[in-house]
Amino acid sequence: MPSHDRRLIGAALVLLCGVAAADTVYVTLEKDDAIAVIDGATGIRTRTARIGKRPRGIALAKDGKNLYVAASDSDAIQVIDAGTLNVTGTLPAGKDPETFAMDPDDRFLYVSNEDDGRVTVIDIAARKAVKEIPVGIEPEGIAVSPDGRWVVSTSETTNMAHWIDRAKLEVVDNTLVDPRPRAATFTADSRQLWVSSEIAGTVTVIDTETRQPLKTISFKIAGVTPEKVQPVGIRIDPARRYAYVALGPANRVAVVDAQKLEVKDYLLVGQRVWNLEFSPDFGRLYTTNGLSNDVSIIDLASHKVTKSVAVGSHPWGVAVRP
Amino acid sequence: MTPALALKLLIRFNRLSACAGRILLSSGIVALALFQAAALGGPAPVRRQTPAPVAAPQAVERLTLAYLGQLAEAAAVRPYFEPVVADRGVQGARLGLVDDNTTGRFTRQEFALAETRLAPGDDAEAAFKRLVADGRRFILVDLKPEVLRRLAALPQAHDVLLLDVSSRDDALRGGDCASNVLHLLPSRAMRADALSQYLAKKKWTRWFLAVGPAPEDRLFADALKRSAKRFGMKIVAEKTWTHSFDDRKTPESEVPVFTQGSDYDLVLVADEAGSFGDILSYRTWLPRPVAGTQGLVPSAWHHTLEAWGAIQLQNRFRQQAGRWMTEADYGAWLAVRAIGEAATRTRSLEFEAIRSYLLSDGFALAGFKGVPLSFRRWDGQLRQPVLLVQERSLVAVAPVEGFAHPKNELDSLGYDEPETSCRAKP
Numbered sequence: 001m002p003s004h005d006r007r008l009i010g011a012a013l014v015l016l017c018g019v020a021a022a023d024t025v026y027v028t029l030e031k032d033d034a035i036a037v038i039d040g041a042t043g044i045r046t047r048t049a050r051i052g053k054r055p056r057g058i059a060l061a062k063d064g065k066n067l068y069v070a071a072s073d074s075d076a077i078q079v080i081d082a083g084t085l086n087v088t089g090t091l092p093a094g095k096d097p098e099t100f101a102m103d104p105d106d107r108f109l110y111v112s113n114e115d116d117g118r119v120t121v122i123d124i125a126a127r128k129a130v131k132e133i134p135v136g137i138e139p140e141g142i143a144v145s146p147d148g149r150w151v152v153s154t155s156e157t158t159n160m161a162h163w164i165d166r167a168k169l170e171v172v173d174n175t176l177v178d179p180r181p182r183a184a185t186f187t188a189d190s191r192q193l194w195v196s197s198e199i200a201g202t203v204t205v206i207d208t209e210t211r212q213p214l215k216t217i218s219f220k221i222a223g224v225t226p227e228k229v230q231p232v233g234i235r236i237d238p239a240r241r242y243a244y245v246a247l248g249p250a251n252r253v254a255v256v257d258a259q260k261l262e263v264k265d266y267l268l269v270g271q272r273v274w275n276l277e278f279s280p281d282f283g284r285l286y287t288t289n290g291l292s293n294d295v296s297i298i299d300l301a302s303h304k305v306t307k308s309v310a311v312g313s314h315p316w317g318v319a320v321r322p
Numbered sequence: 323m324t325p326a327l328a329l330k331l332l333i334r335f336n337r338l339s340a341c342a343g344r345i346l347l348s349s350g351i352v353a354l355a356l357f358q359a360a361a362l363g364g365p366a367p368v369r370r371q372t373p374a375p376v377a378a379p380q381a382v383e384r385l386t387l388a389y390l391g392q393l394a395e396a397a398a399v400r401p402y403f404e405p406v407v408a409d410r411g412v413q414g415a416r417l418g419l420v421d422d423n424t425t426g427r428f429t430r431q432e433f434a435l436a437e438t439r440l441a442p443g444d445d446a447e448a449a450f451k452r453l454v455a456d457g458r459r460f461i462l463v464d465l466k467p468e469v470l471r472r473l474a475a476l477p478q479a480h481d482v483l484l485l486d487v488s489s490r491d492d493a494l495r496g497g498d499c500a501s502n503v504l505h506l507l508p509s510r511a512m513r514a515d516a517l518s519q520y521l522a523k524k525k526w527t528r529w530f531l532a533v534g535p536a537p538e539d540r541l542f543a544d545a546l547k548r549s550a551k552r553f554g555m556k557i558v559a560e561k562t563w564t565h566s567f568d569d570r571k572t573p574e575s576e577v578p579v580f581t582q583g584s585d586y587d588l589v590l591v592a593d594e595a596g597s598f599g600d601i602l603s604y605r606t607w608l609p610r611p612v613a614g615t616q617g618l619v620p621s622a623w624h625h626t627l628e629a630w631g632a633i634q635l636q637n638r639f640r641q642q643a644g645r646w647m648t649e650a651d652y653g654a655w656l657a658v659r660a661i662g663e664a665a666t667r668t669r670s671l672e673f674e675a676i677r678s679y680l681l682s683d684g685f686a687l688a689g690f691k692g693v694p695l696s697f698r699r700w701d702g703q704l705r706q707p708v709l710l711v712q713e714r715s716l717v718a719v720a721p722v723e724g725f726a727h728p729k730n731e732l733d734s735l736g737y738d739e740p741e742t743s744c745r746a747k748p
Contacts, residue, residue, distance in 0.1 A: 114634055117424070137424050138634050156631060157688070158425045159666065174428045176666065180688040199688040225731055227693040249692075 023279045024321045025286050026082070027295055028055035028069055031313035035069065035085060040279050040286070040320065043297050043307040049085035052078050057099040058317035062106045067319060070097040070111070077109065077122070082321055092129050094120045099183075101142045101151070110151050110164075112139040119153045121169060131169050135162045141184035141195065145208065154181035154195055161195050163211055173211045177204045182231070183275075187258075188238040196231035196245060203231055203245055205261055215261045217245075224250050233275040237282055242300075244285055246273040253287060253296075255303055267305055269296035280322040288315040384432045385671040387661060388453045389415050389654070391464035392440040400596075405645060411464040411487050412437055413643040414651030418658025420642075425666055433662060447473060454478045459673045460485065462657050464650055467491040474500035483677055485660075487653035492545060495701040496737065499744035504680065504702045506653035506660075510542050512736035513620035514549035516708035516720035517590075517613055519734070522553045523722050526587035530610070531560040532580070532602065534593040542592040542615065559584045563598050577605035590614045618717055621709045623652035626716040632690040656695070656704065660687050681748055691719070693732065701744040705732040 023040035029048075035055060037047040052071025059068050060082065067080040070093065077097055079089040093100070094113040097120075101110045108130075109122040119139060121131040136158025143152050144166070151164040154177070161184060163173040178200030185194050192214070193206040203217045219229045230248030236258055237243075243256040249272050255265040270289025273296070277286050285298040289308075295315060297307040391411050400406070415435055422433045436458060438449050446465060450473050453461055462485045463470055471494065474484055484503045486494070490510050494503070508516075521527065529550060533543040543560075550557055561580060581589060581602070589606060591614040593599035599616030611617060625636065625646040635655075639647040647655075664679040665671055679685055686694035691707045698705055710718040721731045733739075 114631075115637060136428070137421055137638075138631065156634075157421050158428070159663075160425070160428055176429070179663070179686050179694065199694045200686050201694075225727075227730060227732070230692075 023281075023284075024082075025277070025295070026058060026060070026067055026319045026321070027286075027288055027311050027315045028058050028317040029312040029314060030054055030056055030290070030316040033071075034312060035067075035080070036311040036315070037085070038286075038295060038309055038311070040284060040297070043309050045309055045311060047085065048312060051080060051085075051087055052076060056316045057097070058319045059100065059102050059109075060319045060321055061102075064321050068100070068102070068109065069317075070100055072096050072098055077111065089127065091122050091124065091127055092120075093122065094118065094129065094132070099140060099142055101144045103144060104146055104148045110142050110144060110153075112142050112153060114138050114140065114156075117155070119151070119164065133164055133169055133171065135164075135171060136160050141182050143184040143186050143193065145186045145190040145193075146188055147190040149190070150186075150193075150208065152184050152186075152193055154184050156180050156182070156198075159197075161193065161206065175204075175206055175211050175213065177206075177213070178202045178216065183233050185234040185236060187236050187240050189240070192240075194234050194236065194243065196234055198230045198232060198248065201226055201229040201231065203234065203256075217256060217261055217263065219245070219247060219250070219254050219263060219266075221247075221250055221252060221266050224252075233273075233287075235276045235278055235285065237278070237300075244276055244298075246276050246287060248272055248274065249291075251289075253285070253298065265303060267298055267303060269298070269305055270294045270308055275317050277318040277320050279320055286318050286320065288318050290314050290316065382430050382432050383671045384434065385460075385661075385665065386434040386436055386458060387415075387419075387658060388436045388438065388456075388458035388461040389464075390438045390440070390446070390449060390453060390461055392444065392446055392466070392469065393442055394466060395442045407645065407648060409439075409643070410648045411462075411650035411654045412439060413639070414487070414647065414654035414656075415462055415658050417639055417642055417651075418655040418662070421655075422658060422662030422665075425662060429666055429669070431665055431671060433658070433665075435658070447476070450476070451478050454482060459483065460661055460676070462487050462654055464488045464654070467494050470494065470503070471498055471500070474503050481673070483673070483680075485657035487657050488650040492541065492737070495703050496743040499701055499746050501702075501746040501748050504657075504660075504697055504704070504748060506656045506704050507622045507649055508620070508706060508708050509703060509736050510545035511548060512703075512708055514542070514545040515552065515735045516620040516710060516722075517546075517618070518549040518553040518555060519720045519722040519725050520618075520710050520718045521555065521588070521613070523724065526611075527555050528586045529555055529557050529588060529590045530581060530584065530586040531557050532589055532591045532593075532599075532614075533560065533562050534591075534595065534597060534599070535562065535564060536593075536595055536597075538594040539592040539615075542594060546590055546592065546614070557590075558586045563593070565597065573601040573605055577602055578607045581605075581610075582607040586610065588613055589617075591616050617712065619711055620720070621711050622649045622706065623647060624709050624711040624716065626711055626714065627690070627709055628716075630690050630692040635690050656687065656689055659689075660685075660704075663687055695732075697748070698733070698739075700739045700742045700747055701737065702748040703736065705730065705735075707732065708735060 025038040025040050027036045053073035055069045057070035067082050069078045077091040077093040093111050095115045097111045111120045119133045123130045135153045136155025138156040139153045140156045141154035153162045161175045162171045165172045178197035180199035182198045183196045195204045205214045229250045233246040235244045240258045243258040245254040252266040269287045271291035273287045275288045287296045294308045299306045486505045589612045591599040593615045603612045664676040668675045668679050689695040695706045708720045721734045725734045727734045
């Protein structure tokens with residue numbers, strides 16, 4: 001079938017499923033101390049607003065009203081009105097917050113504090129740190145299981161995923177992973193944890209029940225030396241059909257068959273791709289490309305990169321609002 | 323404190339610095355006790371959970387590494403504003419130990435460090451033999467190349483791994499190499515190639531080579547010449563700087579004359595002791611930049627490096643040592659981390675298991691320079707990026723984009739497998 005026809009059918013399917021809904025994409029710009037806003041459907045940048053210093057991790061509240069942004073050099077997580085982009089408050093995030101994860105019930109934020117080897121638990125409503133949990137050296141990735149049982153923190157120099165029992169807020173188990181773990185993501189059913197290891201160039205898939213690795217996925221790209229393959233961000237679709245892995249300076253997103261745990265394809269995006277986010281309808285994937293200063297938009301029906309949007313200096317994190 | 327006083331204070335002392343490890347370990351044991359309680363007494367989970375697999379409380383295993391360092395006699399008087407570093411290297415090893423023990427508290431492995439720091443003139447051979455007699459088999463060394471060469475050849479060194487945390491000597495990695503030595507810092511050849519790649523990119527290909535009087539200066543000049551040939555540079559003039567003790571000579575009068583007579587793109591200086599290289603900038607006959615041991619300097623580690631999480635290591639080091647991390651500190655940190663990483667992956671503290679893992683394909687060390695580091699099997703050199711720095715700015719990182727290599731771009735720096743003259747592979 002000519003690709004032209006395939007595209008038409010794809011478009012028809014998209015229309016049938018009613019998934020062409022508009023969405024708003026928020027991108028933190030690490031070197032611009034700003035946040036850029038993109039209209040997801042058109043791929044047009046609509047706004048840029050100054051926020052705190054060195055913004056990196058970003059998440060949207062469940063009700064879609066507030067954005068939370070880790071302003072690393074301001075030592076705070078800023079609360080930002082998603083409509084006006086005004087900073088309306090700050091959460092005490094400890095020193096140099098980089099990444100954080102939201103509770104399934106929107107009550108707590110879990111923050112990686114790289115400098116002092118701790119995970120800080122913040123009560124969002126009270127705007128207060130309620131607990132600090134010691135983990136390994138340089139905690140980086142953090143994830144909360146959708147069933148609410150686990151908080152997992154990965155430490156870059158200790159090379160472990162630390163399993164924090166969310167009810168007790170204590171580390172109860174540790175899984176050794178490959179060197180320099182970056183991001184951690186649970187599958188929608190909470191049964192698997194995926195951890196990317198930047199220096200080893202691998203993703204470890206861990207069984208939640210046993211906390212033992214099921215498989216380590218590696219990536220081989222023709223014409224790219226193995227040292228350039230540095231996996232960071234991971235997104236897995238809710239049906240666990242495909243997982244997408246940002247491969248950093250390899251400038252590609254890997255498409256992984258999430259059932260067989262095998263790489264299906266590599267999609268060429270911008271330079272040093274770090275973080276990923278789905279559109280609310282799972283029809284598109286947005287990538288932040290730190291060195292080419294743009295966001296790539298991937299159409300997930302066809303697995304094709306459809307657009308790149310110039311956003312500003314060093315795009316880092318991405319969140320999407322319906 | 324004057325350097326002389328610092329040296330006097332540095333009378334040889336031995337010390338076991340496992341206390342940091344012990345503190346971490348005891349907190350680790352407490353944490354492990356909590357693991358079980360939490361796993362069994364947690365709230366009703368959504369799905370049935372097996373208890374966390376911590377039920378078998380294995381005994382903690384322990385490995386003691388050794389550090390053998392000897393201060394060199396200061397070759398030149400350091401300027402008063404340069405801080406005296408009397409504990410170079412060993413501070414890096416101590417930080418590596420903390421890092422290893424943090425992982426170790428989860429893997430039931432504990433690391434300690436036996437420190438031996440010698441004053442100039444002390445007997446390094448006797449100290450080395452004592453360490454071996456005490457059962458130390460991983461020995462970090464911060465020693466002059468000729469001393470390291472002698473120790474590595476001793477019968478006592480046969481079943482020992484020496485981790486050279488400070489030398490840059492090409493002969494130690496080439497014709498004089500030993501199978502029981504690994505080198506953590508870049509060789510002179512790697513540094514020269516890093517500079518060449520960047521200068522080739524800038525098309526600054528015509529060099530004026532200014533060489534100091536010390537034997538080490540000649541060695542770096544040789545590395546620069548080899549590199550010039552490799553990357554198609556042209557050395558249009560080469561002059562040796564001599565120190566004449568003539569009071570009438572001043573930098574203002576001498577440098578312009580020294581650098582006169584030919585045209586070139588930049589001055590390449592080989593002055594490892596820092597006796598004249600710093601006076602060249604802004605005094606050359608032609609307005610030309612300076613690179614080499616001064617000016618734009620190739621370095622394994624530098625305080626301007628923040629990327630790739632390096633700022634974390636810089637901060638942790640500074641908090642511990644109260645100063646910036648030197649190259650030797652970075653070398654020692656890498657050595658301790660390399661052993662820790664091998665121990666974690668092999669789940670073993672056995673000498674042979676760790677040694678062979680260090681040289682295996684699976685070994686990948688995170689050294690905060692953006693790519694995995696590993697050892698070249700042909701000469702025991704740690705392959706790594708080289709920073710090109712000036713005091714307050716990181717100018718570039720080699721390998722420079724565009725210098726490809728069929729296997730690993732890091733092997734575009736220094737002696738590649740087909741070029742090595744090392745015959746005693748580790």
